[in-house]
Amino acid sequence: MRQVIICILCLTFICGCSNKKNDIKPDIHTIIKEEENYIVGINYPTIGYSKFDRKAENYVNEVYQDFIKEYSQQHSKEGKGELNIDYKYNLVNKRYVNVIFTVFINSPYLAHPITSIKTMVFDTKKQKNLSFGDIISADTLEKLVPTMQTLFISEYKDCIFMDKVLSTVTKNFNNYQLFTFTDKELIIYFNPYQVSAGYCNVVRIKLPLKEVSLKIPIEKEIVNREVLSFLPKSRVIDPTKKVIALTFDDGPSRYTKDILNILELNKAVGTFFVLGNKVEIYQDVLKKSLLNGNELGNHTYNHKDMNRLSIREIKRQVFETQKIINETTGYIPTCFRPTYGNMTKAIRKSVDLKIILWNLDTRDWAGGSPKKIANRVLMSVRDGSVILMHDTYLRTKEAVGIIVPELKKEGYQFVTIRELEEVKRIRENSYNY
Ligand code: ZN
Numbered sequence: 001m002r003q004v005i006i007c008i009l010c011l012t013f014i015c016g017c018s019n020k021k022n023d024i025k026p027d028i029h030t031i032i033k034e035e036e037n038y039i040v041g042i043n044y045p046t047i048g049y050s051k052f053d054r055k056a057e058n059y060v061n062e063v064y065q066d067f068i069k070e071y072s073q074q075h076s077k078e079g080k081g082e083l084n085i086d087y088k089y090n091l092v093n094k095r096y097v098n099v100i101f102t103v104f105i106n107s108p109y110l111a112h113p114i115t116s117i118k119t120m121v122f123d124t125k126k127q128k129n130l131s132f133g134d135i136i137s138a139d140t141l142e143k144l145v146p147t148m149q150t151l152f153i154s155e156y157k158d159c160i161f162m163d164k165v166l167s168t169v170t171k172n173f174n175n176y177q178l179f180t181f182t183d184k185e186l187i188i189y190f191n192p193y194q195v196s197a198g199y200c201n202v203v204r205i206k207l208p209l210k211e212v213s214l215k216i217p218i219e220k221e222i223v224n225r226e227v228l229s230f231l232p233k234s235r236v237i238d239p240t241k242k243v244i245a246l247t248f249d250d251g252p253s254r255y256t257k258d259i260l261n262i263l264e265l266n267k268a269v270g271t272f273f274v275l276g277n278k279v280e281i282y283q284d285v286l287k288k289s290l291l292n293g294n295e296l297g298n299h300t301y302n303h304k305d306m307n308r309l310s311i312r313e314i315k316r317q318v319f320e321t322q323k324i325i326n327e328t329t330g331y332i333p334t335c336f337r338p339t340y341g342n343m344t345k346a347i348r349k350s351v352d353l354k355i356i357l358w359n360l361d362t363r364d365w366a367g368g369s370p371k372k373i374a375n376r377v378l379m380s381v382r383d384g385s386v387i388l389m390h391d392t393y394l395r396t397k398e399a400v401g402i403i404v405p406e407l408k409k410e411g412y413q414f415v416t417i418r419e420l421e422e423v424k425r426i427r428e429n430s431y432n433y
Helices: 002-021 050-071 138-155 162-168 256-265 283-291 311-329 345-350 370-380 394-409 417-432
Strands: 027-034 038-046 081-092 096-106 114-123 179-181 185-190 203-208 243-249 271-274 295-298 385-390
Touching: 038 050, 050 081, 050 096, 050 114, 096 179, 114 179, 138 162, 138 203, 243 256, 243 394, 243 417, 256 283, 256 394, 271 283, 283 295, 283 311, 295 311, 295 417, 311 345, 370 385, 370 394, 385 394
Parallel strands: 038 081, 243 271, 243 385, 271 295
Antiparallel strands: 027 038, 081 096, 096 114, 179 185, 185 203
């Protein structure tokens, strides 16, 4: 009898665990650093499954360490080396996680920036990283070879190496290290120089799943996005009393939700300058933030150093971020904060949004205890301060817990950037009369 009870308990335990395990919990990790001779902007996902997470973390760490090894010794008057790691996350049929990491390296020593990718496909049900052989049979691959060769040659005729296509796009599974799929197509990639010239960057072809039968069954999905149908009414602010704008860059992250709770508890608000590549994963947090009266601002799509971007690329970074925020939340930001606080003529010329910097840096990015970060604010805050913080650090979340109640006690009204601008306008007008 005792044994039976133990077995039942075990079963309940196992079921409970596996149910919980089916929850995919994507979280985006951010490393933003500006050192004397290099700049690093990294964003990458983990999903709560150790086999995937370890692989992703190891990969990012390897690229990061290699970059530091190479660039920390180099000094250049012409500029800093830059590493940017961006990602695209796609969950197919609530089961298959598809991630593409894009590694971008730029430096005054290079004739052109280098872009390369890495893909990871993970089956959350089997808890397994999938290889090309896991999703496609030898027969199917053999039949696909001529189609794939033709597609690469016709789509990249200006930069493709014919001989490399013929020797790489073959029935050898090992040649297909880079692939992802959606509910509609299988996508195969090659990094620069694998089958094409470097100036072509990464090359890829798309094969409709209608024409390719995968070993794993994929069903078509209906995407159902719910945007906010209303925004909260504007709040009452007394322009004759002290105001302060808290601003948070580089998020959202796992800490943003807690920061929102602290703000809500104190009837305070802030402005979140978000990265476009994180918006989709944290869309619920962003919707809550808007409903609580906070403001969202644009902080580019993937945190590249804007000093080196062309006007076209700056515009694309801003546009893609506006687009994803609007598509997922219904909101359209009106303010923009450039990465690394870099303000250039090209940015002024190409960004239509109001460009917002800050006048009080908490230096939360440099480390230090929450108390130290909070003290830096409490010592130098004044009416109209725009405070720079980052909702990507635990210490910042804890500092917010000290700063907000304290400044509330001192009679400060917390306002968004938009509200701060309005207060300034009212004050200027009343002064003129
Ligand atoms: Zn930033």
